[in-house]
Amino acid sequence: MSQTRRYTMNRRQFFRSGFFNIGDLFRQRTPEPIRPKKQLRHVDLTVLTDAPDAVEEFVNENVREFFGEHMLRLRQSVLHGDFPGGILLFENDRLRDHRDGISLFFAALRTMEEELDLRRMHHDPTLVRYSNFTPPMSNAIEIYHRDTVVRRAPLHESATFEVEGSLGPVSVKIENGKFSITDAACRHKICVAHPPIITPGQRITCLPNEITVVVKGDGN
Numbered sequence: 001m002s003q004t005r006r007y008t009m010n011r012r013q014f015f016r017s018g019f020f021n022i023g024d025l026f027r028q029r030t031p032e033p034i035r036p037k038k039q040l041r042h043v044d045l046t047v048l049t050d051a052p053d054a055v056e057e058f059v060n061e062n063v064r065e066f067f068g069e070h071m072l073r074l075r076q077s078v079l080h081g082d083f084p085g086g087i088l089l090f091e092n093d094r095l096r097d098h099r100d101g102i103s104l105f106f107a108a109l110r111t112m113e114e115e116l117d118l119r120r121m122h123h124d125p126t127l128v129r130y131s132n133f134t135p136p137m138s139n140a141i142e143i144y145h146r147d148t149v150v151r152r153a154p155l156h157e158s159a160t161f162e163v164e165g166s167l168g169p170v171s172v173k174i175e176n177g178k179f180s181i182t183d184a185a186c187r188h189k190i191c192v193a194h195p196p197i198i199t200p201g202q203r204i205t206c207l208p209n210e211i212t213v214v215v216k217g218d219g220n
Contacts, residue, residue: 043067044090044201046129047112048083048190050122052076058112059130066105067132074129074201079193083125085118088205094147095205095212127194131201141179143172144212155179155198155215165209172213184209 043066047055056073064071087109089096098109113119143151143163150163155177162169168185178196183189184206191206200217 041068042090042092042131042133044093044129044131044203045109046088046127047118048079048085048088048122048125048127049116049118050085050125051116052126052128054116055112055128058116059128062108063105063112063130066108067130070132072131072133074131075199076129077127077195079125079127079190081193082121082123083188083190083193085120085122085125087113087118088207090203093214133201139177140216141174142214142216144214146210163211165206165211167209170206170209170211179204179213179215181206181213184211 045059045063047059049055087098089098089109098106098113100106139155141153141155142149143153145163145165151161153159153174155174157174158176159174160172160182162171164170165185169183170181170185170191171183173180173182178198180196181191181194181204184191186206186208191204191209191211194204197204197213197215200215203212203214205212
C-alpha cells in the first residue's frame with residue numbers, strides 16, 4: 001500500500017511541474033528569431049461524478065497548472081438519476097479524447113478517471129465544469145455535428161426542431177431564452193437530463209450522436 005501511495009504522489013508532482021515548465025524552458029533556450037510564441041489555449045473541462053469534492057481536490061492539486069494563468073470553476077449542475085460518469089474536454093472549441101493524447105495534461109485526466117473510478121454508474125451525479133476564459137455576452141446558439149456547424153439560432157425566439165446526429169435525430173427546444181435537448185437517439189440520454197443552458201460558453205454534448213450545442217457570444 002505504501003509503495004502505491006508513494007508512486008501516486010510522485011506522479012502527481014510530475015504533472016504539476018512538467019507541462020508548462022518544460023515549454024517555458026524550451027522557449028527560453030531558443031534564439032529569439034525562431035522562438036515559438038506562447039499561444040492562448042481555451043480549455044473547457046467537464047466532469048460528471050457523484051463525488052464532486054474529490055474531483056475538485058484532484059483538479060486543484062494536479063490539473064490547475066494546465067489551464068494557464070487562471071482557471072474558473074463555472075456553475076455546477078446536478079442530474080437526477082443514474083448515469084455513467086466521465087470526462088468531457090474541449091480545447092479551442094474542439095472536442096478532444098483525453099484517452100488518446102500524449103501530453104501530461106491528458107495523462108493527468110486519465111489518472112483522475114482511474115483514481116476516482118469515473119466510468120462507473122453514478123447516482124444523481126454533478127456536472128463539475130472548469131474553463132480558463134470568461135465568455136462574453138451573447139444570445140445565440142450554434143449546433144455542431146462533429147466539427148461542423150449545422151445550425152444557428154437566436155435564443156430570444158422560441159422554437160422546436162430536430163438535427164440529425166450520427167445515431168439519429170436529436171430534438172431541441174428554445175424557450176424563454178434557454179436551450180435544452182428534449183429527446184435524442186442515444187442510450188443514456190445524459191444530454192436530455194442536462195439542465196437548460198443560457199450563459200455564453202455553456203454547452204450540451206450528446207457524445208453518441210456527436211452533437212454539441214454551444215451558447216455563443218457577440219463577436220464570438
